[in-house]
Amino acid sequence: MIFGVDYYPEHWDSSEWAAQEKLMRKGNFNAVRIAEFSWKKLEPEENTFDFSWLDKIIDVLAAEGIGVILGTPTAAPPKWLADKYDVYMRDKYGRPRGFGSRRECCSNNPYYTERSEIIVEKLAERYGKNPNIIAWQIDNEFGCHSSTRCYCDHCKKKFANWLRDKYGNIDKLNSLYGTVFWSQQYDSFDDVILPAYTSCEADYGDRRAHNPSLEMDFYRFSSDSWIEYEQLQADIIRRYSDKPITHNFMGHFSDIDYYKLAAPLDVVAWDNYVDNQWNNPAYENTSMAHELMRGAKHKNFWVMEEQAGPCGWDMFGGTPRPGQLRLWTYQAIAHGCDGMVYFRFRSAPFGMEQYWLGLVDHDGVPRRRFFEVQKTGAEIKKLSDMFVGAESPTDVLIVKSYEAVWSHKIKRHMSSFDYRELLYRYYKANNDLGTNPDCGSVNMIDKKYKVVYMPAYIIVTDEEKAILEEYVNGGGTLVLTHLSGIKDENNNIVTETLPGKLRGLTGITVEEFDSSPVDTQLSDGFGKACGWRDIIKTDGDVKVRYTSEYYSGSPAVTVNKFGEGSVWYVACELSDAALFKLVKMISDEAGAEYIPHPEGTEIIKRRSCDGREYYMLMNFTAEQKNMDMTGTSLINGSMFDGKIEPYGVEIINRKEQ
Ligand code: GAL
Numbered sequence: 341m342i343f344g345v346d347y348y349p350e351h352w353d354s355s356e357w358a359a360q361e362k363l364m365r366k367g368n369f370n371a372v373r374i375a376e377f378s379w380k381k382l383e384p385e386e387n388t389f390d391f392s393w394l395d396k397i398i399d400v401l402a403a404e405g406i407g408v409i410l411g412t413p414t415a416a417p418p419k420w421l422a423d424k425y426d427v428y429m430r431d432k433y434g435r436p437r438g439f440g441s442r443r444e445c446c447s448n449n450p451y452y453t454e455r456s457e458i459i460v461e462k463l464a465e466r467y468g469k470n471p472n473i474i475a476w477q478i479d480n481e482f483g484c485h486s487s488t489r490c491y492c493d494h495c496k497k498k499f500a501n502w503l504r505d506k507y508g509n510i511d512k513l514n515s516l517y518g519t520v521f522w523s524q525q526y527d528s529f530d531d532v533i534l535p536a537y538t539s540c541e542a543d544y545g546d547r548r549a550h551n552p553s554l555e556m557d558f559y560r561f562s563s564d565s566w567i568e569y570e571q572l573q574a575d576i577i578r579r580y581s582d583k584p585i586t587h588n589f590m591g592h593f594s595d596i597d598y599y600k601l602a603a604p605l606d607v608v609a610w611d612n613y614v615d616n617q618w619n620n621p622a623y624e625n626t627s628m629a630h631e632l633m634r635g636a637k638h639k640n641f642w643v644m645e646e647q648a649g650p651c652g653w654d655m656f657g658g659t660p661r662p663g664q665l666r667l668w669t670y671q672a673i674a675h676g677c678d679g680m681v682y683f684r685f686r687s688a689p690f691g692m693e694q695y696w697l698g699l700v701d702h703d704g705v706p707r708r709r710f711f712e713v714q715k716t717g718a719e720i721k722k723l724s725d726m727f728v729g730a731e732s733p734t735d736v737l738i739v740k741s742y743e744a745v746w747s748h749k750i751k752r753h754m755s756s757f758d759y760r761e762l763l764y765r766y767y768k769a770n771n772d773l774g775t776n777p778d779c780g781s782v783n784m785i786d787k788k789y790k791v792v793y794m795p796a797y798i799i800v801t802d803e804e805k806a807i808l809e810e811y812v813n814g815g816g817t818l819v820l821t822h823l824s825g826i827k828d829e830n831n832n833i834v835t836e837t838l839p840g841k842l843r844g845l846t847g848i849t850v851e852e853f854d855s856s857p858v859d860t861q862l863s864d865g866f867g868k869a870c871g872w873r874d875i876i877k878t879d880g881d882v883k884v885r886y887t888s889e890y891y892s893g894s895p896a897v898t899v900n901k902f903g904e905g906s907v908w909y910v911a912c913e914l915s916d917a918a919l920f921k922l923v924k925m926i927s928d929e930a931g932a933e934y935i936p937h938p939e940g941t942e943i944i945k946r947r948s949c950d951g952r953e954y955y956m957l958m959n960f961t962a963e964q965k966n967m968d969m970t971g972t973s974l975i976n977g978s979m980f981d982g983k984i985e986p987y988g989v990e991i992i993n994r995k996e997q
Contacts, residue, residue, distance in 0.1 A: 341724040342474070342679030343717050344371030344409070345699065346645055349397045350378050351688055356704075357400050360686065363700070365404045367710060368717030372401060373644060373681055375463075376411025376480045377442070380418035383459055391466055398472050407474035409586075409644075409681070410467055412573055414456045415480035416442040425451035429490035432536040437487065441692070443480075446490040447569035448498045456569070460576045468580025475584045477644065478573045481611065482566045482587065488595040489562045491536045500529040502561045516830045517553040524551060534558060552750050556831035559746040563596045567604070574604045588644040589636065591629030592760060597742040599781045602636040611645035611683070614668055615660070617652030623671065623960040627942065628767040628779060630675035632740060635780025640729060642679030643672050649687070649697030649709055656695055663987030665709055666716040667958060670989040673720075674944040674956040678728050680720075682713060719975055723991065726974065729949040735790040735932035736777035738767055739797065747798045747831050753823060754855040756871050762795045762821075762913065769916070769923040774935035776944055782807060787814050790932040795910075796823040799831070800841045808845060813903030817930040820846055821910040822853070822874045838874075839909075846909040847880040847900030854889065860912070861888040862896055867918030869896060874911035883908075883925070897922065906930075938965045941984070955994050959984045971995040 345364060349357055364372065375382070375394060383389050398408055419439055422428060427445045428436035437444045445452045467473050482488070507513040510528055519525045526532050535558050540549030574585050584606035589598060591610055602608050610633045615621040633641045646668065650659040660668075669680055684698035694702075699710045706714075720727070740763055748759040763779075770777045770793075777793075778784065782804050785792055792811065797820065800808075812818050825842035827833055834840040838850035852875040854860075860869040863885040875891045880900035886892055900907045908926060927934055937943045940961035947953050954974060959965045965984050971992035973980045980992050 341720060341728050342371045342407075342409075342642060342681065343720060344369050344373065344406075344679075344681040345648075345685040346681060346683045347372040347374050347685045348377070348688065349374060350381050350393070351690075352686070354393070354396070357397060360704070361400055361404045361406065363706060364406060364685065367699070367706075367714045368721065369406060371407045371409060371474060371679075371681065372685070373409040373411060373477060376413055376477060377416045379413035379416060379421075379459060382413060382463075383418065386420060386424070387458075389462055391462075398467070398470065402472040408472055409475045409477055410463065410473050411477040412456075412460045412463060412479055412577075414445075414459065414573070417445055417452070417455070421452075421455055425449070425455070427452035428492075429487060430492040430495075432489075432491055434491065434536065441485065443485050443487045446492050446494060447565050448490065448494045449492065450494065453569065453572060457572060457576060460573050464577045464580035468577070473581070473583055475586060475607075476577050476581065477609065478570055478577070478585060478587045478605075480588060481590055482570065482601070483593060483595050484590060486595075488566065489558065491534045495565070496534050497530075498565070499534060499558065499561050500532055502564070503532055503557065504529045506557075517551055518832060519551060521551070552747075553830045553832060555750045556743075556746060559595070559750075560597075560743075563600070563742070566596050567600050570601060571604045586642060586644070589633060591632065592625075594742055594745040594760065598632070598636045599742070599783075605637070607639070607642055607678075608633055608636045609642040609644035609679070609681075612643050612668070612672065613645070613647045613651060613657075614664075615647065616657035617655045619657065621658065622768075623940075623942070624768045624771045625764065626668070626671060627675055627771060628764060630672055630677065631767075631777065631779040634676035635740070635778060635784060638780055638784055640676040640678040642681065643677050644681050645683035646672065646680055648682040648684065648699040648713070651696040653692060653695065660709065661962070661987055662708065662712065663985070665712050667960065667987045667989055669713070669716050669720070670956060670991070671942070671958055673727050674732065674942065674946065674958065676730075676732060723974060725950075726946075726948045726952065726954060726991075731947045732776060732944050733947055734776050734778055735930075736770055736775040736927070737784060737789040737792045738763060738770070738777050738779045739782050739785070739792060739794040740779055741782065741797060741799070744796065744798045747827055748796065748823075750831065754872060756857070757823075757913075759796055765916070765919060766793050766795050766923070769919045771942065772920055772939070773923055773927060774937050774943065775923075775927055775932055776935070776942070785811050785816075787811065787816060789816065790930045791817045791819065791926055793819045794824065795819075795821045797825065798823055799827050799829055800825045801829060802841075805841045805845075808842075809902075812845060812905035812907055815904035817906050817908065817926065818845065819908045819910065819926060822872045822912055845900070845902055845907045846878075846898070847902070847907070848876045848878040848895075848898055848909050848911075850874045850876050850911075852891075854891070858889070859915075860886050860896075862914075862918060863887050866921060867915045869912035869918070870915055871913030873913075876909070876911050878909070884922075886912075937967060941965050941967065943967065943969065953994075955992050957984055957990045957992065959986065959988045962986045969994060
């Protein structure tokens, strides 16, 4: 298993390299990722290249038995390039996202793509057959610092072509967009604007004031642009190397369609910062992100940057407690991580990230965090064949759609609605119950899942409808909710009775809805509905009813038999307690397996490549927990009695009780 660190040799005097790499060896690391921000050192002036330092460092690392994941440096162009060619993205006010940080270049700028192709080709030519290169990372975190959408002239031209390819003639676009509204008909594709700043936004901050179809296409186009840029680099590297190609994704980030971004890659990697100055440090949030990353390619993934210390940009997040770095490592593995790389090896005293601590402090002295990871590395080495390529079998899938993210973002329905949060709440309820769901796209739906959740799946295509019908016909249990099927592919409200294409499956009609900010009580002590409530009619079974408001007595949760299977319709957003009850009820009725476990813990069942079954038990709290499970520890061979220390981990062959 890859066990490595992110390393910036260019930040240190070369006289320090040998000692740092010896320390890496001592830390049990077998890989480093390097060079992803070193363009200026590699090409100090246009067409003048210097690879001598990179040659040297790769050799020094090889001498220590450490392989290299080589990053292409295109996320941070040198100033000569950015200035000479004006490659800066433009924000929605037309202002350049200027030099001084990174990720400022537009992927549709022809000069930037040309210079990117040249530097990537130089690297691939030189290192493509180097035996010490074990993998390639393309660029770094596409879209980070909210840099997916650009409003420059190159984007405008390219967007016009993208629309021309999609719609063929402008009348079709006008008709599908409904530009007749507010007299916005376009005369040609070149006439179509980018949804930048406009009069309606003046006083409303983030409010989007554009035609919702235009907004939607601009999201799609912007996402496609980065995927095309990634493909450009992947094609070049593949001409010279047969080593795996990856890119570091960002977990829950959703401005790029990660299913499509994963396609040109051999493996998905992602950057996991559990507790920095911005994140939601709930462990379920991290587990879900791991699952989403596994779902991106429906395949195990790598973590390319794992938090190694307290971190933040201008303020620190929490300091990892003793045990937490080890725990986070096993949490990643339990959810499908096949390669673990920590960010970063030694903390940088300078630059924007002087507060983003690595495994080793600024003074280069290894302390608690380093020793904890060193020990973890030794454990993992022994168990590597149990981990790499292992599966975590589950009966449950939660579907995420990037189209849904964008559509719900463009028009939020009500201030408290948040699609990402809704998915997370369904994930958390399942995690609490212990179904340990997979997360992925609608294309992952398969009869091996007993239950498939698709909360607020707002746009349903005919192909997707066919997938759902086949799944339910074959005996599956599908769970749909409010705000599903209400829009078409142009992001317009469907004119069929709601829930549009999902009427047949759900057996309901939406008669009215209520988004007023009141909580509504539910029958049988189920709890309450909060947020959006559909007021529906059904001929199917009613599981839960509203018991307050003018729609008291009408259905809140229904089940419709369809073929061999059933479709649940959850007409409202539920409180946490109600949602947990619902998920348990659905799992019980569908026969989905769940593993009971104390609050603040996870138990993940796994199956190694060669079919050996084992359980990973993790305690995310600061107290000892008693797990209702015993067996032989794979970590140290002793008998596990069910007690797990604060932030502790056990991996066991289970003893049936
Ligand atoms: C990641 C990025 C790294 C580093 C780290 C800490 O998003 O890929 O280069 O910046 O965050 O901020």
